[in-house]
Amino acid sequence: MLLSLLSRRSLEVDSRDSYGFALRPQHIQRYREYIPIYKEEEAERLEKWKIFLEQHQKPAQACFSKEEDETPEFKHKGSSEEEHKEILPVGATELKEETSSKEEDKASLPAVATVLKEEVSLEEECKETLQIEAIKSKKETASDEEIKETSRAGASELKEEFISETSEEGDASRGKSDFAGSTESETKREAQLSEERKTCKVQKRWAQTRPSLHFIEKMMGLRVKKGKNTKDEKVNGSGDRFVSIKEAEHLSGESEDVLEEVCVNEMSANNMNASKGESDLGDGTSQEPFFSWKQELENLVHGGLPKDLRGELWQAFVGVKARRVERYYQDLLAEETNDGENNYQNSSSSSASKWRRQIEKDIPRTFPAHPALNEDGRDSLRRLLIAYARHNPSVGYCQAMNFFAGLLLLLMPEENAFWTLVGFLDDYFDGYYTEEMIESQVDQLVFEELMHERFPKLVHHLDYLGVQVAWISGPWFLSIFINMLPWESVLRVWDVLLFEGSRVMLFRTALALMELYGPALVTSKDAGDAITLLQSLIGSTFDSSQLVLTACMGFLAVTETRLQELREKHRPSVLVVVEERSKTGQDWKDTKGVATKLYSFKHNPRSLVEEKSIAEGLEDAPDLRDHSSNLDELFSGLNSEIDSLPDLQEQVIWLKVELCRLLEEKRSAILRAEELETALMEMVKQDNRRLLTARIEQLEQEVAELRQALSDKKEQESAMLKVLMRVEQDQRITEDARRRSEQEAASRRHALTVLQEKYDEAMASLAQMENRVIMAESLLEATKQYESGQAKALSSPRSSRSQGSSQDSPRKRTGILSFGLGWRDRNRSKAIFDESVDNPCSPGRETSNQEKEQ
Amino acid sequence: MGCGSSRLDRTSGRLNGLNNSENASAHDAKNLRVKLVLLGDSGVGKSCIVLRFVRGQFDPTSKVTVGASFLSQTIALQDSTTVKFEIWDTAGQERYAALAPLYYRGAGVAVIVYDITSPESFTKAQYWVKELQKHGSPDIVMALVGNKADLHEKREVPAQDGIDYAEKNGMFFIETSAKTADNINELFEEIAKRLPRPSQVQPSQPAS
Incomplete structure (x- = not known):
């Protein structure tokens, strides 16, 4: 969204492309040559998308109206103001500007709530009772839900109950804070409020996608649910990290899960409503109509997304709406500030401070001097990265994520960016950016095998020169081509990647690049020349359409199932090396988080624990000897x-x-x-x-x-x-x-x-x-x-x-x-x-x- | 057995690396080629050193390195030999250490960089030295570099610590500043001088 705040003119300086990214001096000429082509392509795809969206507007409208009917129904009871934002008539694009001012106000409200909650946290007793209450009620609702899940009407009733409960709690806490509000906290609150307001002026924190895209959103949302279960497990696994951060709504990891589940069910309920409205058939049929135009959509995606729709379409692809949990993001951030103040959660805060330091180091080094990433932009970036690190401590923060977050922030509001980041990092890149980076290493081996298969001559030549494919492809995969390809090409690759919902596009793009530039590489005389040549060729891949089409059409045999097979084949060898490393590097990696240790290898933590206890035993031993011979x-x-x-x-x-x-x-x-x-x-x-x-x-x-x-x-x-x-x-x-x-x-x-x-x-x-x-x-x-x-x-x-x-x-x-x-x-x-x-x-x-x- | 071919791939990597270092010394005596890897904590200025050396530029707001980046540069020595450095600049964050072996395997030179204003980065540098002693090629030329020497008023790692540590581990030590270009060329020239020459290497190798 940051991008939309910048005038076109300020972006299109000589040394920057239309996205505001710096161009390398040697590429300026070629970029200029491609400007008219990009413009032409953009116009063409705008037209295509318009037709496509108009065609599917009708059924989508139907779904949407039903949804609208429903949302107030169960939300107006929960009368807290931030919830009210949801029912705002988020209409067509023209309406957006009008609504934006309202939304600004509304966005500032959560901030008030956060501050309030902080205050509440001081009164631990009240909070504890609240917690217990909340857990109880939630457990009730959860169990009830299980029973009644089959009946849709019952579920929606339950949700109503649930939301009213939470809002009551919110009210209660607010009342209490008013009660105990000291002048000190009052001033503090005001200061924070004004600060928050300032950032809110710069950008909306959250925005819904335009209604014309809802049908896409819905189809993609269906995909999220499948993956959601695994995500829930993960949150469960690391749930104890979040424990007892004093909030009115999210009292424990468990309650989060409940909330998420509720949210998902809500979505599915809506979907079911939609499909039921059309045909009184079961759940299964709801997917049928979507497939009829999925192929068409896929073709459109291969052709690229229109600039103005890109941010929202990405969210739709990742299923942001289905993932989003109300207030989760704000709470993560609130947790962060609490943690900074009183760090009685040692394990998480030590790693968190480590992430923080790394994030601080990297923020000014993320798209340096990009006009949109000013002071406020960098603040958003910081919040986003910290929130993600909190959300998924097994990953925390990994270099490269700063670029992803920065890119997303340019295209969408902060919270939307957060959910998009969560979506694709947790699902598409699961295990990629963790402490051991196992999946990324596995992918490199897989890619090498595919290269052997596809370009044996090129691989042989590179072998002869002493160049290993992974040296070059490793950074491509880890950065998802950001800073490697020209931006137009990066975005086109991301379009397909986010749409497909897997890493297949990474492989296909890398293979396409090898196909495009392999012949030139064969002429190189030594390792240095080969790599330099390839880098410069890759850096000037301005023909994004050629790249995407080569990738999508030329490597159809590279599918997710095939990649999974290859990954299974290569994973053990990576695990062996990781085990070896973690064994030799134990003394160096004391500071490593428990979560990553658990992840690294199953045998290792056990032996670690044993060794630790042994060490303790040895230390104690002399004392004991003194006591009794x-x-x-x-x-x-x-x-x-x-x-x-x-x-x-x-x-x-x-x-x-x-x-x-x-x-x-x-x-x-x-x-x-x-x-x-x-x-x-x-x-x-x-x-x-x-x-x-x-x-x-x-x-x-x-x-x-x-x-x-x-x-x-x-x-x-x-x-x-x-x-x-x-x-x-x-x-x-x-x-x-x-x-x-x-x-x-x-x-x-x-x-x-x-x-x-x-x-x-x-x-x-x-x-x-x-x-x-x-x-x-x-x-x-x-x-x-x-x-x-x-x-x-x-x-x-x-x-x-x-x-x-x-x-x-x-x-x-x-x-x-x-x-x-x-x-x-x-x-x-x-x-x-x-x-x-x-x-x-x-x-x-x-x-x-x-x-x-x- | 399932991992057979994958292991194969990795060993081929090491093998190629070795080839490379062989190439570096066994090519001709006048034109050396060597793979150099830069290691060190995040933000100590590895990329800046390379950019200063290769392009003569300094950008205070350079980008985060993801994975690794490659640049090459050739220098001429006074005895009219040329040395082509194939420089792999690695990512500094700790978890990227998992990928580092890919890059330091078979490297003829390792430049380990720390920031003189950060004791933590000096500790990290020691970690890298140990790692290379364990897993690097045995005849690797190692250099310990204290960067950001221009910030001497903020110095927290005494130069003597660097000198002592380098001496203990048979390394070459220098303090540089990518910002002011201090000692950057000297660093690479000194490395070039320390490279094993084919004339010295050949007698030990049986004629092939």
Whole structure:
């Protein structure tokens, strides 16, 4: 509710989200990106819820009107004013603002009553008588109730009786206090009143849920009753702690139980009324109609709750109305103040003071600097935590609860927050935050097993890095993701968790986170990196819808029954360790509360008590010896007995522990061996891989080389081809040239032969000519000889005449001959053709010459 | 027999822890890695010491630690070795001691913190020392730290008590202030110097 007091603007500062929580600087950017998405989702779910609520308004209205009819009926008799608040017409939301002022007044009234009661406490006698009376009357009513439980009408009558009785007592005490009221107490009261008023102004202490949600409230309330029995037992078990705190109404633990039972019966009576009004059938049918829309509701819850309805819906889910016991909260607080003043209840006050100190330490460390947790907010937080510690001393106060209480206070009024806290811590987280934190340890083992089942590879990798899943998941579970996830996601997880009423959602969310971020983790190289990475990823899980859907849809096999099985399986091992620890740590844990010791392990307290008595006996022993020496024998016997007693026990425990240790060692050795083996295998694999990669590289290189060579060769080939082509061409050219030259040579040869022939011819003709010359010469000789013969005969006349003529012709003839011979000498080598040409004519000339000569 | 696998899980945790410390010393000589766990009473300033060391910040209104939180930081020493601290900061409330073994198992270093203005926290520190002597790894390096040294006018635990107790138990003692950053880096540097070096460890280990 604190949230509603803050203006939106003051919340939406840069470094804060819309809930007023500080954002880590590295997430501001991402958060801004998601603001529009969140707004869109919010609008969407508002619409859906509106439709859903309107649809179911009718039957709910019917139930509600009946309830309203009834409440005044049995409440107006108990005319005490705080009761009157209940009948206030808590109408629709619009009415709220109007009524709030009235309610403020009414809320301040209980405070008056508390103060009064304190005063009454001074008069112990009166109170004691009152107590006895009250117990008697209550026992009566209780027994009556048992008998008449089957008849509903009778029960409601009884309640009327009961309430009138208590109110009478209240009146009586008030009267008495007026009687004895001293001025001192008067002023004190006034001071306290004003103080109370101040806080009341800040917020209403208690408010009912809006009527439109009553049908949900009712269905969820049914669930509470089942769990209620166990809770009653617990209150019974530790009931003696509450004993005889002087109050008008709650006189003892027993009476509380009665009251609670009454309250529950009241509820069931109402429910029965409702169902009976619709159909005159038995109790069993009343649950039937609820189931028809439960699935629809579940889907809506998975989609998230609208911001404005969240606080009230959470209360409805937890069943606050069914749990609430009128004035219980105020009385717890009153008890607290009394206890502070006169602590004659040693055991509880020592542990209570311890809680108180721890609470005081932690209050400023709860959502530090959140704008809503101012002075008053912190006071509420303190009251809430103290009241819870008183309510459930076996848990007391545990770090983490401060965050839960703080969160609840932001969404609802203080007392509502108290009942919500009670609801989910007592029922959903039973045994989780106790001194030994057994259930939380068991859950971690369960989660580890689920991880092994779901993500064996991831777990193996984390194992390899030396990371244990529980290191990381432990804080998630203990803080229910507060401060781990972004707020939108935290609230969405809480929506489902509170709706389901079990821790299943814790597991599913954790598994979903592992599914979302596991793949990224596998890349991490060492433990530190893995955890840092996971933390930062988890811290920026702004996509709340994805997370919730993955969780709810992806891990349907993780159910409460399955978890219970696994818890049963793992619990013994945790108990063994706890036993071992509590044994070794006994000397350190003297201050531990009895309740937690009882819880820790059944054997332990017994041995503790025995040891204590033994110690006492030993201390007493010397004194006794002084008194009578006769007893020495007895005592020595006793001593030996005493010695042997714890010895045996210790031995057994020691042996157990030793056995466990040895078993553990063996297992660890086996595991180590396995791990080494796997590591070896991995190394071998890696080696192979390295070799193979090397080979591949080598081969690739070779291939590359070969390819290079091939391309080289090709190039060479082409070059060769070119060369070859050129050579061929050259060859062709030379061939051509050769052919031409041959042709030429042939033609030359031919020419030569022609010339030779011509030459031969010429020679032949020359030889012929020479022959002719010779012939001519011989002819000439012959003629000369003839002439000389003639000349001798010329001495006679006849001879003279003949001589004269003959003398002229030889002269002519020698002239021609000499010319011919000279020419032949000159042109013998050349001018063959001329000769040959000339020759034919020369004989003609010669002949003509010869003829002329003739 | 029903608890067989669960025991298995827990031992695997211890085993891994041991692996871790082995890794811390047996990796290479120049780059050490060590798991460090902070223990001590609630509100003595464990988270503040870590935040001061890792982020250099101090927030007087820091959050309550639920379960444990993790941060890591690497420092370089003068001899050019680096040490990576994997720091587990545990919750201080007494009942969370039940979960502490999960975190101190296999840790190479334990830093036990008390508040010099609170004798009760000093008693609690002694409890942790005994617990670690019993259940921690035998060669764990332990440091006793008296925090909030800036509040010396409110001192209730004399420094000498811390020194004496640390000496008796073979621990290293220092008084720090996360608020003023006094001795915070010195604390971690001193721890780093005291870590077993692989060069010293290897001869004793048979070659694997």
